[in-house]
Amino acid sequence: xxxxxxxxxxxxxxxxxxxxxxxxxxxxxxxxxxxxxxxxxxxxxxxxxxxxxxxxxxxxxxxxxxxxxxxxxxxxxxxxxxxxxxxxxxxxxxxxxxxxxxxxxxxxxxxxxxxxxxxxxxx
Amino acid sequence: xxxxxxxxxxxxxxxxxxxxxxxxxxxxxxxxxxxxxxxxxxxxxxxxxxxxxxxxxxxxxxxxxxxxxxxxxxxxxxxxxxxxxxxxxxxxxxxxxxxxxxxxxxxxxxxxxxxxxxxxxxxxxxxxxxxxxxxxxxxxxxxxxxxxxxxxxxxxxxxxxxxxxxxxxxxxxxxxxxxxxxxxxxxxxxxxxxxxxxxxxxxxxxxxxxxxxxxxxxxxxxxxxxxxxxxxxxxxxxxxxxxxxxxxxxxxxxxxxxxxxxxxxxxxxxxxxxxxxxxxxxxxxxxxxxxxxxxxxxxxxxxxxxxxxxxxxxxxxxxxxxxxxxxxxxxxxxxxxxxxxxxxxxxxxxxxxxxxxxxxxxxxxxxxxxxxxxxxxxxxxxxxxxxxxxxxxxxxxxxxxxxxxxxxxxxxxxxxxxxxxxxxxxxxxxxxxxxxxxxxxxxxxxxxxxxxxxxxxxxxxxxxxxxxxxxxxxxxxxxxxxxxxxxxxxxxxxxxxxxxxxxxxxxxxxxxxxxxxxxxxxxxxxxxxxxxxxxxxxxxxxxxxxxxxxxxxxxxxxxxxxxxxxxxxxxxxxxxxxxxxxxxxxxxxxxxxxxxxxxxxxxxxxxxxxxxxxxxxxxxxxxxxxxxxxxxxxxxxxxxxxxxxxxxxxxxxxxxxxxxxxxxxxxxxxxxxxxxxxxxxxxxxx
Numbered sequence: 001x002x003x004x005x006x007x008x009x010x011x012x013x014x015x016x017x018x019x020x021x022x023x024x025x026x027x028x029x030x031x032x033x034x035x036x037x038x039x040x041x042x043x044x045x046x047x048x049x050x051x052x053x054x055x056x057x058x059x060x061x062x063x064x065x066x067x068x069x070x071x072x073x074x075x076x077x078x079x080x081x082x083x084x085x086x087x088x089x090x091x092x093x094x095x096x097x098x099x100x101x102x103x104x105x106x107x108x109x110x111x112x113x114x115x116x117x118x119x120x121x122x123x
Numbered sequence: 124x125x126x127x128x129x130x131x132x133x134x135x136x137x138x139x140x141x142x143x144x145x146x147x148x149x150x151x152x153x154x155x156x157x158x159x160x161x162x163x164x165x166x167x168x169x170x171x172x173x174x175x176x177x178x179x180x181x182x183x184x185x186x187x188x189x190x191x192x193x194x195x196x197x198x199x200x201x202x203x204x205x206x207x208x209x210x211x212x213x214x215x216x217x218x219x220x221x222x223x224x225x226x227x228x229x230x231x232x233x234x235x236x237x238x239x240x241x242x243x244x245x246x247x248x249x250x251x252x253x254x255x256x257x258x259x260x261x262x263x264x265x266x267x268x269x270x271x272x273x274x275x276x277x278x279x280x281x282x283x284x285x286x287x288x289x290x291x292x293x294x295x296x297x298x299x300x301x302x303x304x305x306x307x308x309x310x311x312x313x314x315x316x317x318x319x320x321x322x323x324x325x326x327x328x329x330x331x332x333x334x335x336x337x338x339x340x341x342x343x344x345x346x347x348x349x350x351x352x353x354x355x356x357x358x359x360x361x362x363x364x365x366x367x368x369x370x371x372x373x374x375x376x377x378x379x380x381x382x383x384x385x386x387x388x389x390x391x392x393x394x395x396x397x398x399x400x401x402x403x404x405x406x407x408x409x410x411x412x413x414x415x416x417x418x419x420x421x422x423x424x425x426x427x428x429x430x431x432x433x434x435x436x437x438x439x440x441x442x443x444x445x446x447x448x449x450x451x452x453x454x455x456x457x458x459x460x461x462x463x464x465x466x467x468x469x470x471x472x473x474x475x476x477x478x479x480x481x482x483x484x485x486x487x488x489x490x491x492x493x494x495x496x497x498x499x500x501x502x503x504x505x506x507x508x509x510x511x512x513x514x515x516x517x518x519x520x521x522x523x524x525x526x527x528x529x530x531x532x533x534x535x536x537x538x539x540x541x542x543x544x545x546x547x548x549x550x551x552x553x554x555x556x557x558x559x560x561x562x563x564x565x566x567x568x569x570x571x572x573x574x575x576x577x578x579x580x581x582x583x584x585x586x587x588x589x590x591x592x593x594x595x596x597x598x599x600x601x602x603x604x605x606x607x608x609x610x611x612x613x614x615x616x617x618x619x620x621x622x623x624x625x626x627x628x629x630x631x632x633x634x635x636x637x638x639x640x641x642x643x644x645x646x647x648x649x650x651x652x653x654x655x656x657x658x659x660x661x662x663x664x665x666x667x668x669x670x671x672x673x674x675x676x677x678x679x680x681x682x683x684x685x686x687x688x689x690x691x692x693x694x695x696x697x698x699x700x701x702x703x704x705x706x707x708x709x710x711x712x713x714x715x716x717x718x719x720x721x722x723x724x725x726x727x728x729x730x731x732x733x734x735x736x737x738x739x740x741x742x743x744x745x746x747x748x749x750x751x752x753x754x755x756x757x758x759x760x761x762x763x764x765x766x767x768x769x770x771x772x773x774x775x776x777x778x779x780x781x782x783x784x785x786x787x788x789x790x791x792x793x794x795x796x797x798x799x800x801x802x803x804x805x806x807x808x809x
Contacts, residue, residue: 019499020434079437082465085458087279087322099430107435107442114436114443114511115523117554117617 005032005067008074009041012104013052022048024100029059032067039067043101061093076106129155134188134215134343135380136160136392136399136453137319143179145192145211145221146170149244154251157219157284159319161400161454163251164273164284167242170211170223172196172235177209187377188343189214207233216343219317227305238300239315243284245275247454249462259459264296271299280458281322289314321453350376354416355787357756360780360800363714367752370718374744375413379420390424394722394745403428403447403473404536405746407480412687412750414487415757415787421484422493428477429500433468433507438525441469441534445507447477449531462529469531471512471522472560474504475567482570485578486764489790494578505571505588508564514554515617518598520564521554535560536685537628537663541670542677543614546623548669551616558611559628561599562635568592569636600639609645611638625654625665627685633692640696647698650689650705658729659708660686666726673726673736680723680738683709684747687754694758699774706755707776713752720748756784760796764789773798 012018030041042059044051065073069088072078080102083089091098131140137159141147147155149166157165170177177194184190191212195205206229213221227233245262260277271294273284290313292299303311350372357368380392380399391413392398393405406428410421433446440463441449452464463469478501485494514521524530533542535557543557544550568588576585603611605621611629612621630650632638638646649655654665660681664671672679686709693702712735713720722745725736760782761772768791775782779800786793 022499023430023496076435079440079460079465082458082460085280085453085465087281087458096430103432103434105435107437108439111436111438112525113438114514115525115554117515 003071004074005071008105009052012043012050016050017048018050018104019048020103021045021050021100024048024097026060026094026097027057028061028063028097028101029057030070031062031064032070033064034067045097045101059093061091061095061097063089063091063098065089073105076108076111080105129153130182130184130190130192132184132188132190132213132215133377133399134217137215137217137219138399139165139213139215139219141168143182143192144170144177144194145179145182145190145213146176149246149251156246156251157317157319158248158399160282160321161248161452161457162282163246163248164243164282164319165219165241165317166244166246167240169240170194170209171238171240172207172209172225174236174238186344186347187373188216207235214343218319221315221317222312223315224310224312225303225305226310227307230307232304232306232309235303235305236300237303238298240298241271241273241284241286242297243273243275245282245455247456248452249454249456260455266294266296268294270294271296277455277459280455281320282455283320283322285318285320287316287318289316347373347376355793356785357782358785359782361710361778361782363718364710364756364779364782367710367713367718368756371749371752372416374719374749375409375417375420375746378744378746378749388423388426389420390427391420391746391750393747394743398745400453401427401448401451403449404470404476407447407473407476408684408688409746409750410480411476411483412684412747412754414483415762415784415789416753418484418488418788421480422488422490425477425481425484425493425497428473429497431466432500432503437468439463440465440467441524441526441530443468443507443511445474445503445505445511447473447504449473449534463526467530469522469524469526469534471520471534472536472563474507474512475520475560475563477501478504478567478571479563482574485574487789489767491578494574498574498579501571501574505567508567509591515556517619518595519556519615520560521556521617523554537677539676542663543622544624544670545620546669551614551620551622554617555614557614557628558599558603559631559635561595561603562632562637565592565595565599565637566635568595596637596639599637600642604642609642610649611646624668624670625649627655627661627663627682627689630661630685630689630692633696633698634688635692636695638696643696643698647693647696647701650693651701656705656708657681657726659712659724659735660705661689662726663723671726674738675726676723676738679726681709681712681726681735682723682748683712683720683751687751687758690755690758694761699761699772702758703774703776706759707779709755710752718752719744720751721745722748756782760784760798762787762796767791769794769796771796771798775800 024045028043032039040054040056042053042055073080129140139157140155147168149156156163175196180193182192194209208226210224263274265272270285270287275282292301354372357365359365378392379389381389390406391409392400393402406424410424428447431448433442433444446468448466448468449470450464451466456462457464512520522534531538532540569592572585572588575581605612605623610625612623613626613628614622629646655661662679664678670678686705690702690705715734721737721743723738759775763770775798777800782798784796
């Protein structure tokens with residue numbers, strides 16, 4: 001079901017290296033809670049190298065949220081830091097890892113980006 | 124300072140603004156309160172005795188984190204009859220603590236009803252600023268036997284104020300009270316503790332584990348003493364200079380701010396009360412100003428800005444890959460995306476200035492490791508300049524906000540709506556490009572070339588950057604030169620038409636080195652000429668321009684920070700006397716503000732007003748005004764890192780006397796600098 005979520009983690013796992021994480025080291029677990037059920041995604045980050053698994057292991061940082069919100073984050077329709085401030089996402093452990101990981105989430109699919117003067121008519 | 128008769132104490136981004144009695148009665152026009160994480164946790168805090176309000180005899184803001192109020196009951200005319208004294212001593216440091224002491228001077232015993240009204244509106248700082256006060260969530264108040272809980276809930280967003288007391292009190296939803304019996308000459312006291320909570324769904328606080336230093340009073344005091352002890356010492360014959368320096372150091376300590384994501388390390392926040400958060404531009408410029416005195420701020424600023432560097436396109440936040448943030452906020456409007464500050468990226472100068480600061484920091488500190496650590500981010504910043512900022516495709520940095528509702532129109536330091544205009548006073552369309560930002564881009568490329576060659580082992584990239592910088596300089600000197608006025612235009616419009624007003628922005632061009640040598644003298648002459656220079660400093664916009672107004676925010680006032688960079692630029696091109704003239708004017712002005720320079724002051728001629736007229740702004744102390752005297756000191760002393768040692772080449776104004784700066788830290792260890800005033804400013808005016 002959670003399409004963007006699975007795609008997000010699988011693509012990360014396939015890349016194996018994420019330059020935006022080259023200063024990060026540690027383990028980070030996402031706990032996606034829905035009723036009595038919790039889905040886990042575990043990231044092991046070592047200076048840019050990333051391994052993804054679905055183990056329920058202890059981690060330096062644990063992020064808790066709902067599968068629905070995570071799906072929006074993975075699709076670029078929600079912003080992680082705003083969700084944290086709202087309390088829709090919780091963090092236990094090392095907060096620095098969260099800020100680093102947040103940056104690898106995609107931007108909005110509707111984003112236009114810089115509006116260059118000579119392309120305006122085309123857009 | 125700033126707001127009339129308000130007392131401010133702070134620690135990080137927790138601060139209290141109150142009346143001179145210590146009371147808080149927030150109204151839209153009196154933005155008093157206890158604030159934390161960009162929200163107001165107390166909007167009412169009023170002490171009464173037997174139903175009577177109290178009057179201030181005196182108050183002391185002892186340190187930036189503590190204050191003391193001496194009060195008596197009744198109105199001013201009743202002072203002589205006062206048989207009671209009340210002392211309120213308060214401090215912020217994590218929580219807000221207030222010690223109440225009541226002394227009975229009467230020869231008979233008294234029974235007192237001591238009451239504190241307490242209330243919280245949980246206004247977001249943006250709502251306070253813009254006077255919007257209809258909340259979308261639910262406010263609640265719960266009186267328990269040993270505490271009062273004031274809260275606000277909107278979905279999972281929860282903020283709580285919890286008030287408790289060292290002495291048993293009777294709590295109700297609107298405050299708490301004590302019944303006190305005092306014998307003659309007896310004293311009573313109580314310690315009140317006000318905790319602020321940002322509660323997540325698991326009951327955990329957002330800020331958990333983030334502390335700059337211990338929050339106890341002693342820890343705060345120790346931290347401040349250490350901060351001052353670590354900084355260079357300034358001795359001077361000029362009776363005020365050492366005091367201005369000390370004031371700046373203490374304010375800088377107060378303005379340190381620990382973002383949630385840096386594990387307790389600090390960077391300078393922009394200013395109290397509205398800007399106790401990180402701003403790309405303000406934090407970077409402040410770091411540049413204070414490098415010879417507090418270099419460690421640069422390291423943390425660069426790291427935190429790098430860790431939040433833009434990584435994708437986000438039109439709401441005006442984010443692009445490689446862009447350095449403009450402003451970060453933690454309040455309700457940021458959380459619910461009613462404001463874009465989570466973080467907001469709408470500034471075009473922070474990105475090139477990030478590169479400039481990294482290079483300048485290395486030249487002072489020799490911290491090659493940081494230059495290597497941030498290589499990727501530097502390259503991304505340079506790529507942003509070339510790929511995403513050049514909206515007109517002609518090799519300049521332009522801006523046009525994509526967030527048209529809550530984004531910033533003017534994304535340069537002069538960010539008010541009417542700051543950029545043509546000589547006829549009309550405003551140009553978007554995108555716009557302002558001159559000083561092109562200078563920053565030039566400087567960023569030149570400095571990045573040095574880093575690429577010396578530390579990144581990439582001479583080809585260095586060559587490319589130098590070619591690009593040279594081409595930019597040539598292009599800029601062709602397109603921006605206003606021939607009949609002999610200065611550079613403030614900005615270009617999308618058709619390449621010049622906004623041909625004379626402005627202070629061109630002073631920054633000297634600092635960046637983009638000015639052709641044969642034109643530098645013309646710019647220097649404008650800087651100390653009658654249209655821009657008032658005797659105190661350089662106006663943001665020259666007298667005689669259509670939009671000139673001596674109290675126009677960016678159209679005629681004098682900004683101390685602006686002047687400090689102009690002085691640095693004059694010095695760079697060898698105009699040491701002109702630099703000293705500006706330094707002298709700004710430091711003279713500082714003496715009228717007890718050593719604490721405001722954000723801006725009026726652009727009236729010095730002979731006309733005799734004293735600098737403060738611009739009516741609520742923001743003081745402000746980081747880059749605090750940093751200005753430090754950069755002016757550097758400029759007057761001619762401090763410059765040179766091949767591993769510190770070069771000193773002082774040119775002081777005559778009245779300045781002898782200055783010594785001891786223990787300047789850097790790659791050389793610690794060295795001293797000495798200077799004696801020689802320059803006769805009156806001669807210069809002839």
